[in-house]
Amino acid sequence: MILNPETDLELVRHLRAAPSKVWRCWTEPALLEQWFAPKPVVTRDAKIDLRPGGIFSTTMDIPEMGTQTGDGCILEVVPERRLVWTDLLGPGYRPVGDAFGFTACILLEPEGSGTLYRAIAMHRTPDQRKSHEDMGFHDGWGTAAAQLDDVAAAL
Amino acid sequence: MILNPETDLELVRHLRAAPSKVWRCWTEPALLEQWFAPKPVVTRDAKIDLRPGGIFSTTMDIPEMGTQTGDGCILEVVPERRLVWTDLLGPGYRPVGDAFGFTACILLEPEGSGTLYRAIAMHRTPDQRKSHEDMGFHDGWGTAAAQLDDVAAAL
Numbered sequence: 001m002i003l004n005p006e007t008d009l010e011l012v013r014h015l016r017a018a019p020s021k022v023w024r025c026w027t028e029p030a031l032l033e034q035w036f037a038p039k040p041v042v043t044r045d046a047k048i049d050l051r052p053g054g055i056f057s058t059t060m061d062i063p064e065m066g067t068q069t070g071d072g073c074i075l076e077v078v079p080e081r082r083l084v085w086t087d088l089l090g091p092g093y094r095p096v097g098d099a100f101g102f103t104a105c106i107l108l109e110p111e112g113s114g115t116l117y118r119a120i121a122m123h124r125t126p127d128q129r130k131s132h133e134d135m136g137f138h139d140g141w142g143t144a145a146a147q148l149d150d151v152a153a154a155l
Numbered sequence: 156m157i158l159n160p161e162t163d164l165e166l167v168r169h170l171r172a173a174p175s176k177v178w179r180c181w182t183e184p185a186l187l188e189q190w191f192a193p194k195p196v197v198t199r200d201a202k203i204d205l206r207p208g209g210i211f212s213t214t215m216d217i218p219e220m221g222t223q224t225g226d227g228c229i230l231e232v233v234p235e236r237r238l239v240w241t242d243l244l245g246p247g248y249r250p251v252g253d254a255f256g257f258t259a260c261i262l263l264e265p266e267g268s269g270t271l272y273r274a275i276a277m278h279r280t281p282d283q284r285k286s287h288e289d290m291g292f293h294d295g296w297g298t299a300a301a302q303l304d305d306v307a308a309a310l
Binding site for chain 1: 156159162207208230231239241243244247248249250251252256257258260277278279280
């Protein structure tokens with residue numbers, strides 16, 4: 001996977017759990033809800049239909065900001081290795097009207113007894129990448145990755 | 156495939172050639188270039204990497220309007236039956252900065268010795284559907300389908 005530094009953001013972490021457990025945390029709604037958004041944001045009503053064209057949807061309750069639902073579309077599934085989804089399309093590849101506009105690529109590789117975890121967000125334009133960075137991509141996705149580490153390690 | 160009349164446009168035609176030949180016309184660049192845009196628009200430099208995540212790109216020379224290149228992304232490939240691609244993403248599912256914004260779903264079914272041909276364009280919003288309709292969706296895609304009919308029948 002070749003990154004474009006102009007439009008892409010990447011988070012890389014070592015997680016303690018093996019890829020099989022990290023994969024479960026990304027693909028089972030009840031587990032995803034436990035770590036997907038940095039607390040105190042609450043993630044609920046996760047819907048995951050794990051096939052290309054299937055839904056990837058979450059609803060987040062964000063204190064003092066309200067509720068935000070995103071219906072994305074899964075694009076690629078390589079069990080325990082690679083999950084690609086986008087918010088530009090919804091289930092059945094139907095274009096979404098008010099998308100923020102990114103594709104997420106989650107890459108898992110065994111690293112020791114744990115996982116080398118890479119979470120990549122690809123954007124439409126350099127400005128949009130910067131706006132995602134300014135919104136707190138590294139802190140937000142970093143905090144979520146720490147929560148993911150805990151949930152996966154407890155499985 | 157369930158249409159949403161608010162955001163989708165559909166063209167349905169009977170084509171004389173069998174699905175295998177219509178499929179070739181959609182997936183082989185040298186054939187696609189012969190019918191893809193209504194003449195006198197010229198389609199050239201077609202690039203098709205026939206797998207999910209692969210490129211679907213064309214360049215069109217439009218008289219008195221100039222040149223237009225679109226790098227889309229193939230989403231679903233069911234040989235001789237279904238081809239789905241979008242201009243919202245480019246190769247590798249990378250979001251596109253200046254997309255018109257639609258997903259095309261091409262459905263082929265045997266009908267007699269020919270093909271029942273359905274070409275569906277799904278849009279982000281009802282306004283965008285209307286704008287595509289006003290740009291001449293039915294005439295443009297209809298003329299292209301007649302050209303496709305001729306190219307496929309001659310194979």
